[in-house]
Amino acid sequence: MRSSRRAAFWAFLLSANAVRAEPILSPTNIFAPVSTPAHEVHSLSLFVLTITGGIFFTLSALLIYALVRFRSRPGDTAEPPQIFGSTQIELAWTIIPVLLITMLFLGTARVIFAVEDAPKPKAALEVVAIGHQFWWEFRYPHYNVVTANELHVPVSSAQSYRPTFLKLTSADVMHSFWVPRLAGKTDLLPNRVNEMWFDPQVVGLYLGQCAQFCGPEHGKMLLRVYVDTPAAFDAWIRAQQTTHADAKGANAALSVPNPNPVAGFPVNTPPTLGGTNGDLANNSQAITAPAGQQVFEHQACINCHTVAGTVANGRYGPDLTHLMSRDTIAAGIAKNDHDHLLRWITDPNDLKPASLMPAMHLTDRQNEQITAYLLTLR
Amino acid sequence: MATPTIPIPDHVEGAFDETQPPKFRGTYLEKVHGWVVTVDHKKIGLMYISYALIFLLVAGAEALAIRVQLARPENTAISPLVYNRIFTMHGTTMVFLVGMPILFGFGNYLIPLMIGARDMAFPRLNAFSFWISAFAGILLYYSFIGGLGLSGTGTAPDVGWFAYAPLTEKPFSPGHTVDYWAVSLLANGIGSIGTAINIIATIFSMRCKGMTLFRMPLLPWVYLTMSGLVLVAIGPLTAAQVMLLVDRYLGGHFFDTQMGGSSILWAHFFWIFGHPEVYILVLPAFAFANEIIPVFSRKAIFGYPAMVAATVGIGFISLGVWAHHMFTIGMTSFGNAFFTLSTMLVSIPTGIKTFNWLATLWGGKIRFTTAMLFSVGFLFQWLIAGLTGIMLSVSAWDWQLHNSYFVVAHFHYVLVGGILFMIFAAIYYWFPKMTGRMLNERLGKWHFWLMLVGFHLTFDLMHVPGVLGMPRQIYTYQADRGWTVWNEFISLGGFIQGAAVLVLVYNMVHSYFRGAVAGPDPWDGWTLEWSTASPPPDYNFAVEPVVASRRPLWDLKHPEDPDSAVE
Numbered sequence: 001m002r003s004s005r006r007a008a009f010w011a012f013l014l015s016a017n018a019v020r021a022e023p024i025l026s027p028t029n030i031f032a033p034v035s036t037p038a039h040e041v042h043s044l045s046l047f048v049l050t051i052t053g054g055i056f057f058t059l060s061a062l063l064i065y066a067l068v069r070f071r072s073r074p075g076d077t078a079e080p081p082q083i084f085g086s087t088q089i090e091l092a093w094t095i096i097p098v099l100l101i102t103m104l105f106l107g108t109a110r111v112i113f114a115v116e117d118a119p120k121p122k123a124a125l126e127v128v129a130i131g132h133q134f135w136w137e138f139r140y141p142h143y144n145v146v147t148a149n150e151l152h153v154p155v156s157s158a159q160s161y162r163p164t165f166l167k168l169t170s171a172d173v174m175h176s177f178w179v180p181r182l183a184g185k186t187d188l189l190p191n192r193v194n195e196m197w198f199d200p201q202v203v204g205l206y207l208g209q210c211a212q213f214c215g216p217e218h219g220k221m222l223l224r225v226y227v228d229t230p231a232a233f234d235a236w237i238r239a240q241q242t243t244h245a246d247a248k249g250a251n252a253a254l255s256v257p258n259p260n261p262v263a264g265f266p267v268n269t270p271p272t273l274g275g276t277n278g279d280l281a282n283n284s285q286a287i288t289a290p291a292g293q294q295v296f297e298h299q300a301c302i303n304c305h306t307v308a309g310t311v312a313n314g315r316y317g318p319d320l321t322h323l324m325s326r327d328t329i330a331a332g333i334a335k336n337d338h339d340h341l342l343r344w345i346t347d348p349n350d351l352k353p354a355s356l357m358p359a360m361h362l363t364d365r366q367n368e369q370i371t372a373y374l375l376t377l378r
Numbered sequence: 379m380a381t382p383t384i385p386i387p388d389h390v391e392g393a394f395d396e397t398q399p400p401k402f403r404g405t406y407l408e409k410v411h412g413w414v415v416t417v418d419h420k421k422i423g424l425m426y427i428s429y430a431l432i433f434l435l436v437a438g439a440e441a442l443a444i445r446v447q448l449a450r451p452e453n454t455a456i457s458p459l460v461y462n463r464i465f466t467m468h469g470t471t472m473v474f475l476v477g478m479p480i481l482f483g484f485g486n487y488l489i490p491l492m493i494g495a496r497d498m499a500f501p502r503l504n505a506f507s508f509w510i511s512a513f514a515g516i517l518l519y520y521s522f523i524g525g526l527g528l529s530g531t532g533t534a535p536d537v538g539w540f541a542y543a544p545l546t547e548k549p550f551s552p553g554h555t556v557d558y559w560a561v562s563l564l565a566n567g568i569g570s571i572g573t574a575i576n577i578i579a580t581i582f583s584m585r586c587k588g589m590t591l592f593r594m595p596l597l598p599w600v601y602l603t604m605s606g607l608v609l610v611a612i613g614p615l616t617a618a619q620v621m622l623l624v625d626r627y628l629g630g631h632f633f634d635t636q637m638g639g640s641s642i643l644w645a646h647f648f649w650i651f652g653h654p655e656v657y658i659l660v661l662p663a664f665a666f667a668n669e670i671i672p673v674f675s676r677k678a679i680f681g682y683p684a685m686v687a688a689t690v691g692i693g694f695i696s697l698g699v700w701a702h703h704m705f706t707i708g709m710t711s712f713g714n715a716f717f718t719l720s721t722m723l724v725s726i727p728t729g730i731k732t733f734n735w736l737a738t739l740w741g742g743k744i745r746f747t748t749a750m751l752f753s754v755g756f757l758f759q760w761l762i763a764g765l766t767g768i769m770l771s772v773s774a775w776d777w778q779l780h781n782s783y784f785v786v787a788h789f790h791y792v793l794v795g796g797i798l799f800m801i802f803a804a805i806y807y808w809f810p811k812m813t814g815r816m817l818n819e820r821l822g823k824w825h826f827w828l829m830l831v832g833f834h835l836t837f838d839l840m841h842v843p844g845v846l847g848m849p850r851q852i853y854t855y856q857a858d859r860g861w862t863v864w865n866e867f868i869s870l871g872g873f874i875q876g877a878a879v880l881v882l883v884y885n886m887v888h889s890y891f892r893g894a895v896a897g898p899d900p901w902d903g904w905t906l907e908w909s910t911a912s913p914p915p916d917y918n919f920a921v922e923p924v925v926a927s928r929r930p931l932w933d934l935k936h937p938e939d940p941d942s943a944v945e
């Protein structure tokens with residue numbers, strides 16, 4: 001009876017310490033690591049806490065003792081004996097800190113080199129992360145995949161070890177990539193490439209956000225990392241590799257001059273943009289995806305956004321090719337559903353007051369149409 | 379051994395110099411004019427202090443606005459644009475318009491008195507330095523009105539107090555707010571350098587007879603180190619501001635990454651200034667502790683030579699640690715290890731100081747006046763701030779902690795729990811000297827306890843959201859992060875501290891007019907400032923003092939056991 005209770009107690013303690021899917025207190029608790037760099041830092045921090053905690057308790061006990069023991073008593077006006085110093089004591093309290101610091105430094109140096117200079121295994125997944133004012137761009141160069149704000153990486157189990165190595169840079173100002181349960185942060189600097197890595201051991205969603213002040217909406221530059229099983233990750237990659245078609249399926253038209261140029265449009269404007277498509281023109285009032293695509297491709301949206309396979313090839317904003325494969329929009333601040341998309345397109349400032357996407361001042365119908373189109377971008 | 383001939387405190391019959399200049403009763407305008415044209419170190423010191431206290435209230439109000447916004451998740455009390463201006467102005471103000479001037483103010487006031495001089499070495503430079511700093515502060519705040527600029531962006535700088543490039547470059551910060559920020563700090567820097575030169579010259583050339591460097595009280599020693607740091611540190615800041623202005627107006631590309639500039643360059647320049655700046659601010663706090671703790675423990679400072687060595691040592695080491703603000707910027711592993719070690723080294727001299735203060739208390743007869751209470755608070759809080767500092771110096775751990783609320787908690791522990799607490803102690807300790815009136819001790823105790831409770835509520839708890847992943851400088855946060863409850867209490871503590879400061883303000887105003895008369899030596903002190911009237915006459919000392927030990931007044935009061943016999 002007693003022993004089983006004790007076993008249960010230890011099991012509880014261990015399970016509390018073991019890697020948990022949902023950490024206590026916060027999904028971004030640095031004391032709930034699930035990946036080697038974060039683990040290394042975590043155990044180092046416990047070592048440092050032990051030493052600093054020891055110093056704290058010793059010194060504050062001495063201080064409290066001195067304050068109580070040597071308080072002046074009423075009526076006692078004589079001066080205490082004057083002591084000016086003591087070489088031995090002073091030497092002692094110079095040498096003890098030196099020893100403590102040596103320990104701390106060696107412990108730290110080991111982790112610095114282990115994490116920063118870790119060799120990159122062949123199997124590693126490579127991702128390029130680009131910081132933009134208030135959102136994240138992720139590129140998978142080996143898969144020709146581009147996505148935004150929600151990073152997908154495979155889990156790194158003992159059976160299939162596949163760490164993720166990130167190359168970090170910025171399109172504008174400084175940002176910092178911080179997902180506390182995976183690794184410490186690394187800054188994204190324009191005109192420079194930094195690197196970091198992690199090897200998450202537990203499948204799940206890990207949150208984080210930009211940790212270097214980058215302008216008005218720094219507070220809403222959130223980050224989501226999805227750690228998938230290898231199979232799920234492969235499936236995700238395959239889905240991301242598909243592309244879409246123009247409103248008239250005329251990809252090729254992009255490179256060929258338009259045979260029937262429309263007044264007011266440059267000659268190489270693809271036919272879909274000229275409004276020459278009779279079928280759609282008749283239906284232009286309907287709230288349907290094709291009508292929405294028509295509007296979308298007529299607006300400045302395409303200067304800032306890419307929808308692979310269509311005329312939309314802007315790079316200023318997030319890639320929308322597989323918009324609906326994401327759970328959130330605008331760097332993790334709102335759910336990706338019809339209502340939020342509509343709100344976002346109508347006026348981004350409503351959800352994110354200083355975001356760099358302008359309100360496009362379209363009609364309510366046009367906004368509904370575009371939303372209908374966006375909902376098809378799976 | 380020279381015989382001490384300093385003016386003798388009041389209880390030694392008849393020896394005290396009572397001659398007062400005739401009371402001048404001019405018109406109001408004449409009085410104001412008198413303050414404007416003054417070159418007297420005491421008046422300039424008081425102007426510095428009052429100027430800083432006014433900005434303390436302003437920046438404190440800004441802090442409370444921040445706390446209102448962060449008390450709830452997804453709060454919309456303050457828009458992101460305004461929020462960013464507020465925290466930028468809060469930080470810039472507290473460091474440049476509160477911290478530096480108040481510490482310079484005390485230095486200006488006390489150094490000549492403590493070394494038995496009649497004024498600073500360069501009185502007119504002194505006045506110039508004050509006025510240019512005052513101009514800088516007004517310029518910074520004028521940006522609220524004038525920062526709009528042609529491009530019609532916001533008012534007041536909104537790039538954070540360390541203003542990382544390239545956010546400060548024209549494409550990302552149009553308008554003039556960044557210009558106000560840069561020019562204001564540039565002007566302020568000129569004032570700081572002027573005062574630093576003045577302090578160094580004064581200490582080296584104006585000490586009274588018998589006061590060798592090693593008989594100097596610790597306060598001037600610390601200010602000497604601090605001024606040396608000012609001379610070294612302000613240069614890079616000024617250079618960086620000039621480079622930034624060149625980028626913005628003359629087409630330079632120092633930090634303009636779109637044209638091949640470097641953002642790391644700014645970070646280096648700023649922190650080569652910024653880290654010594656921390657010690658520029660904290661050293662004077664040590665200086666106050668060095669004076670106040672011995673007097674209220676009734677014992678000489680323990681290990682004077684070690685204290686001097688530790689001070690100068692901190693000064694030197696602090697010049698080599700700046701990149702510990704940049705552990706996540708992508709330095710090599712060797713660079714990270716180097717700055718980890720250099721930063722940890724600071725804790726050795728700092729530890730020596732802490733131990734020596736403890737040893738000063740040991741065996742004493744501690745009197746818990748308000749000034750001493752604040753000093754004791756300082757000792758505890760400084761201990762904690764130092765230990766969290768060690769945690770941050772562990773660069774690998776700093777990859778997690780950097781730019782989180784843990785860092786915010788750490789440096790507020792230094793700036794509020796350490797420096798501000800010692801500034802309060804200094805106000806209680808020297809207010810009688812400066813005004814001739816005692817501050818009310820009952821109100822003082824209220825001030826202390828409110829401040830202590832508010833401080834710990836705010837800044838102890840603030841470590842937690844940092845560990846839970848909350849970055850600094852965000853204007854709002856999501857409810858699902860588990861940060862809400864902590865932030866509520868942090869905000870509550872902020873308002874308690876606000877109330878404490880109001881008690882101090884009331885106490886100062888009230889006591890200035892109604893306080894008990896202090897007399898020249900209310901605390902039974904040992905250094906020269908207590909040998910002259912309160913407030914001291916224009917010429918400080920009727921007779922130039924001659925000293926024979928570190929504690930000239932102790933020698934006078936205890937002829938049977940003079941320090942001069944053991945030194």
Ligand SMILES: [Cu+2]
Pocket residue numbers: 131134174175176210211212213214218221
């Ligand atoms: Cu950012």
